[in-house]
Amino acid sequence: MESRGLAHHLPRSVAGRYVKPTLSAAALDEIVREICAEMAAEAERGAVATYIPELAGVDPNQFALALTLPDGSMISGGDAATPFSIQSVSKVFTLALALGRDGESLWKRVGREPSGDPFNSIVQLEYEQGIPRNPFINAGAIVVTDTILSSHKPKDALGEVLDFIHLLADDTSIVIDPDVARSERDTGFRNTALANFMRAYGTLRCQPGEALGVYFHHCAITMTVRQLAKAGRFLAFDGCLSPGGQRVMAARATRQINALMLTCGHYDGSGEFAFKVGLPGKSGVGGGILAIAPGKAAIGCWSPGLNKVGNSKLASRALEMLAERTGWSVFAN
Ligand code: GLN
Numbered sequence: 001m002e003s004r005g006l007a008h009h010l011p012r013s014v015a016g017r018y019v020k021p022t023l024s025a026a027a028l029d030e031i032v033r034e035i036c037a038e039m040a041a042e043a044e045r046g047a048v049a050t051y052i053p054e055l056a057g058v059d060p061n062q063f064a065l066a067l068t069l070p071d072g073s074m075i076s077g078g079d080a081a082t083p084f085s086i087q088s089v090s091k092v093f094t095l096a097l098a099l100g101r102d103g104e105s106l107w108k109r110v111g112r113e114p115s116g117d118p119f120n121s122i123v124q125l126e127y128e129q130g131i132p133r134n135p136f137i138n139a140g141a142i143v144v145t146d147t148i149l150s151s152h153k154p155k156d157a158l159g160e161v162l163d164f165i166h167l168l169a170d171d172t173s174i175v176i177d178p179d180v181a182r183s184e185r186d187t188g189f190r191n192t193a194l195a196n197f198m199r200a201y202g203t204l205r206c207q208p209g210e211a212l213g214v215y216f217h218h219c220a221i222t223m224t225v226r227q228l229a230k231a232g233r234f235l236a237f238d239g240c241l242s243p244g245g246q247r248v249m250a251a252r253a254t255r256q257i258n259a260l261m262l263t264c265g266h267y268d269g270s271g272e273f274a275f276k277v278g279l280p281g282k283s284g285v286g287g288g289i290l291a292i293a294p295g296k297a298a299i300g301c302w303s304p305g306l307n308k309v310g311n312s313k314l315a316s317r318a319l320e321m322l323a324e325r326t327g328w329s330v331f332a333n
Pocket of ligand 1: 086087088089119120138184191216219283284285286310
């Protein structure tokens with residue numbers, strides 16, 4: 001008997017070859033505009049982070065979305081020109097810098113598994129002898145910062161992080177907000193505990209105070225969603241600033257970073273984000289998210305109100321809508 005495989009069991013529309021139409025810039029623009037309008041009308045906006053006093057006064061009624069496309073063009077809407085504190089989104093850039101510099105040896109000091117715990121958890125670190133689960137929880141990011149610091153003075157290490165972001169975003173106007181950095185340093189008791197703990201285990205090599213100083217300052221970098229979407233291009237285009245353009249990282253390393261963003265980029269909300277959005281993403285308690293649609297776009301999204309696990313409530317929702325309406329997903333072509 002002739003084998004017809006599974007296709008004859010499926011409805012025609014599913015069995016037939018489905019070719020997804022490429023979205024035009026006009027169609028994308030329309031999608032971004034619709035999402036911004038829907039988010040502006042949203043009543044439930046989450047709660048701004050208060051444990052960093054300087055962030056507590058940010059107006060929660062803000063929302064912005066920006067996409068950088070393969071041809072270098074930018075589509076944006078909402079408060080796309082308003083700078084915000086990128087906080088833990090900076091961990092993507094410090095990881096890229098450390099991986100580019102130290103390569104695989106970084107993984108002796110930090111793991112690559114989702115933590116399933118809050119971003120500032122101490123419990124797991126004790127169980128696992130001072131080796132943080134991944135580079136995106138605070139402990140892991142402090143280790144990454146420590147490796148960048150190892151051959152530098154704190155000021156130079158910070159300069160290197162900022163120079164790298166300037167290169168990625170092609171924008172030297174990106175700065176650190178000194179008030180946010182000070183606010184974090186004055187109240188960063190948990191991070192100080194994590195750093196001291198890791199120093200006791202030998203995971204940190206520099207003085208905890210110095211690693212923390214650099215960490216607090218890179219978390220205090222301010223960017224707009226447009227700048228963030230530009231800075232994320234290298235992750236969307238396999239290590240280059242545009243498809244086939246200037247290479248800033250090895251393709252393999254950018255794929256590894258995307259994998260970590262997908263599995264660990266939203267702390268104990270990472271599974272939920274992967275399930276709903278299906279794209280690598282990294283969040284920060286300032287309400288920003290950098291998301292990557294490989295080959296298609298680097299996406300910056302921001303709204304200051306957070307959900308229970310410390311990820312932006314509306315930016316998560318907006319990225320879900322964007323993924324749904326564009327069909328973008330790392331699980332489909
Ligand atoms: N700077 C913040 C902290 O260390 C970053 C946390 C975050 O954005 N999730 O607590």
